[in-house]
Amino acid sequence: MSTVLAGYGLVKKYDSTTALAGVDVEVHERDSLAIMGPSGSGKSTLLHTLAGIIRPDGGQVLLRGDRIDKLGENRLSALRRKRFGFVFQFGQLLPELPAEENVALPLMLEGVPRKEAVERARRWFAPLGLDGLEHRRPGQLSGGQAQRVAIARALAVEPDVVFADEPTGALDQRTSDEVVRLLTSVTRASGAALVMVTHDADVAAHCDRILQVRDGRISNYSPFTVA
Numbered sequence: 001m002s003t004v005l006a007g008y009g010l011v012k013k014y015d016s017t018t019a020l021a022g023v024d025v026e027v028h029e030r031d032s033l034a035i036m037g038p039s040g041s042g043k044s045t046l047l048h049t050l051a052g053i054i055r056p057d058g059g060q061v062l063l064r065g066d067r068i069d070k071l072g073e074n075r076l077s078a079l080r081r082k083r084f085g086f087v088f089q090f091g092q093l094l095p096e097l098p099a100e101e102n103v104a105l106p107l108m109l110e111g112v113p114r115k116e117a118v119e120r121a122r123r124w125f126a127p128l129g130l131d132g133l134e135h136r137r138p139g140q141l142s143g144g145q146a147q148r149v150a151i152a153r154a155l156a157v158e159p160d161v162v163f164a165d166e167p168t169g170a171l172d173q174r175t176s177d178e179v180v181r182l183l184t185s186v187t188r189a190s191g192a193a194l195v196m197v198t199h200d201a202d203v204a205a206h207c208d209r210i211l212q213v214r215d216g217r218i219s220n221y222s223p224f225t226v227a
């Protein structure tokens, strides 16, 4: 299976804190990887480093074999917009735009004309169980629906990798289960890989692999569900 995204020997320090102390990780095509670990262990730092948001002090990040951690800021932010999708804990949808335009926005930012962008955006509504909600504004959606719109927005550019940081953190158990099920299945069907930080072992269990981080190091790399 081909490696889409890799981090080798990743080190990140904040003054006296070592957030990442030499992490190696590979993410394969259509792979879903959950990053778990105690608070402050380095999960978000790892996700942000792999996503080109934080630059490591040591090590390398490669996207399909090309090193991205040394790219200039403009090229790196263009790469993040085109090749990565992001889902956050609180959907971070624009409240004044209807759902379909929220999903179309990343395409419009890439220069796709509005009509075509909205048409392409609408294609994600059925797979994510959002049919009929295209014209609703975020304030008229439930928490689970809003997160599914956020997933559609992340997938709209047809990215290589979707990064999700506690995507179910604000949802109840049942909604969380439904959202993570769709996040993993629709992302896989799109051909993208998924890297997700979560505190919730039930959520992580939907992923192909679970990576445990402790004190900035990988303590366990498991293809199995953690207890």
Ligand SMILES: Nc1ncnc2c1ncn2[C@@H]1O[C@H](COP(=O)(O)OP(=O)(O)OP(=O)(O)O)[C@@H](O)[C@H]1O
Residues within 6 Å of the ligand: 014, 017, 018, 019, 037, 038, 039, 040, 041, 042, 043, 044, 045, 046
């Ligand atoms: N911008 C920063 N400045 C200084 N220290 C930071 C910064 N960001 C993170 N840290 C520190 O780096 C370590 C790892 O933080 P990180 O946010 O990656 O942990 P986490 O596992 O995601 O935690 P949580 O589960 O609480 O979100 C922590 O000790 C944190 O205090």
